[in-house]
Amino acid sequence: MNIHTYEKLWLVAAMVLIVAFIGTITYGSVGLGIAMVGDDSDSIDPNDVLDDEEFGDPGVQQVGEDEYEVYVRAQTFAFIPGTTEPIEIPEDSEVTFHVTSPDVIHSFSVVGTNVNTMVIPGEVASMTVEFDEPGEYGLVCNEYCGSQHHEMEGLLVVTPEDEFDLTELSVTGDDEVALGDEVELTATVSNGLLEDLETTVSAEIGGEELEEDVTVPGEGETEVTFTVDADDLGEGDHDWTITVDGYEDSGQVTVVENLEDEESADGEDDNDDTEENDE
Ligand code: CUA
Numbered sequence: 001m002n003i004h005t006y007e008k009l010w011l012v013a014a015m016v017l018i019v020a021f022i023g024t025i026t027y028g029s030v031g032l033g034i035a036m037v038g039d040d041s042d043s044i045d046p047n048d049v050l051d052d053e054e055f056g057d058p059g060v061q062q063v064g065e066d067e068y069e070v071y072v073r074a075q076t077f078a079f080i081p082g083t084t085e086p087i088e089i090p091e092d093s094e095v096t097f098h099v100t101s102p103d104v105i106h107s108f109s110v111v112g113t114n115v116n117t118m119v120i121p122g123e124v125a126s127m128t129v130e131f132d133e134p135g136e137y138g139l140v141c142n143e144y145c146g147s148q149h150h151e152m153e154g155l156l157v158v159t160p161e162d163e164f165d166l167t168e169l170s171v172t173g174d175d176e177v178a179l180g181d182e183v184e185l186t187a188t189v190s191n192g193l194l195e196d197l198e199t200t201v202s203a204e205i206g207g208e209e210l211e212e213d214v215t216v217p218g219e220g221e222t223e224v225t226f227t228v229d230a231d232d233l234g235e236g237d238h239d240w241t242i243t244v245d246g247y248e249d250s251g252q253v254t255v256v257e258n259l260e261d262e263e264s265a266d267g268e269d270d271n272d273d274t275e276e277n278d279e
Contacts, residue, residue, distance in 0.1 A: 046121035049073065049102035060166060062194050066092055072099045074106035074119040076146050082139045082154030089131060089156070090164035096128045107142040110156055118143060131158045166192025167199075167216075169247040178259035179235065182227045187242045187249070189214060190221035199245050205253070206238030230255045 003011075049055045058071035059081055068089050073080040081087050089095050099108040101119045108125065109116040117125040139154035173185035183205060191197040197216040202209070203226040216222045226242070233255050241250040 042124040042126075043122055044100055044124055046100075046102050049100055049121075054098070055100055055102075060087065060089060060192070062166065062192065064094075065194075066090075066094060068093050068095045070095055070097050072097060072108060074099055074101045074108055074141065074152075076103050076106075077141075077148035077152040079108070079139050079141075079152070079154040082156065083152075086136075086155040086157045087139075088159055088164065090161045091134045091158050092132055092161060093158075094128060094130050096126060098124050098126045100124045104145050105143050106145050106152065107140075109140050109142050111138040111140060113137065116142065134158050134160050165197070165245060167197065167245050167247060168192070169242065169244050169249055171242050171249040171251070173240075173251070173253065175252070176254045176256055176259060177230045179230050179255060179257055181230050181259075183230055183233065183238075183240075183253050183255070184225060184227045185240060185242065185253075186223055186225045187244070188221055188223050189216050189244050191216040191218060194218045197245075201242065201244045203240065203242045205240040206233040208232065 044052060044055070054071045055073050058073050061069045061071070063069050070087055070089065072082060072087070078084065079087075097108065097110075097115060099117065099119050100123065101121045103121060105121065106119040107117060108119050110129070113129050115127055115129050117127060119125055135158050137156040137158070139156055141149060141152035143149075145152065168190045169187060171185055171187050173183070177183050185203060185205065187201050187203070189197075189199070189201060195218050197218075198213070199216070200211050200213050201224045202211040204210075205226065205228045208228050210226045210228075212224050212226075214222050214224055233253075235255050235257060237252050237254050239250065239252050241248060243249075
């Protein structure tokens with residue numbers, strides 16, 4: 001059988017096209033490494049999200065020199081963290097986001113990057129991005145999730161490396177101390193970075209200034225206790241402030257003449273008692 005040359009050419013061209021179509025579809029679904037949510041990601045019972053080790057208290061964790069993991073809860077109608085406080089990460093870092101929802105379907109989109117995933121209750125969506133330069137990125141929810149869907153947004157801040165830390169400060173101490181006793185405030189400084197943190201904790205208690213140098217181990221915490229004689233402060237209210245690396249906690253301590261008397265008087269009538277003392 002004789003096939004015309006042009007017909008042969010068209011047959012070959014059609015074959016090449018078919019192979020090319022199959023090739024591009026295969027490359028697009030496998031070669032680019034695009035994974036569907038739920039494909040290789042973890043699952044989690046939506047009812048357990050709030051009690052989960054990571055998602056119960058979500059935030060930024062350092063896992064390598066320039067590698068961070070960020071756990072985010074997308075819930076009606078906020079990203080936690082992200083909405084009330086921005087997610088902060090340093091420049092030149094590789095960041096893996098893990099996002100899940102305890103309630104309905106949301107999305108987690110970092111505007112200006114290719115992070116844009118559906119967040120399905122019961123599934124943990126994970127994706128990795130590199131941030132080279134400091135900057136700010138908006139976070140938005142692209143899935144209709146309820147009446148406040150349009151207000152579900154947040155902020156991601158990429159900070160210069162030397163401005164980044166994962167330090168937290170919390171202070172405990174008595175509200176009321178009797179004359180003759182000591183005012184004692186305990187500051188707990190925690191360091192979420194892998195490297196040790198060398199810093200100074202400063203305290204100002206009723207005008208008295210104290211400070212202590214500390215080394216907080218990586219992924220650890222250190223307690224510092226500041227004490228001042230209540231006699232040195234004298235009776236009355238005294239403000240205190242404790243600071244470390246730009247973090248601050250403050251409060252007030254009241255020095256009273258005698259703790260037991262004050263407490264029993266409190267039980268009866270607080271206001272009358274104060275007036276009597278003043279006279
Ligand atoms: Cu969450 Cu829309």
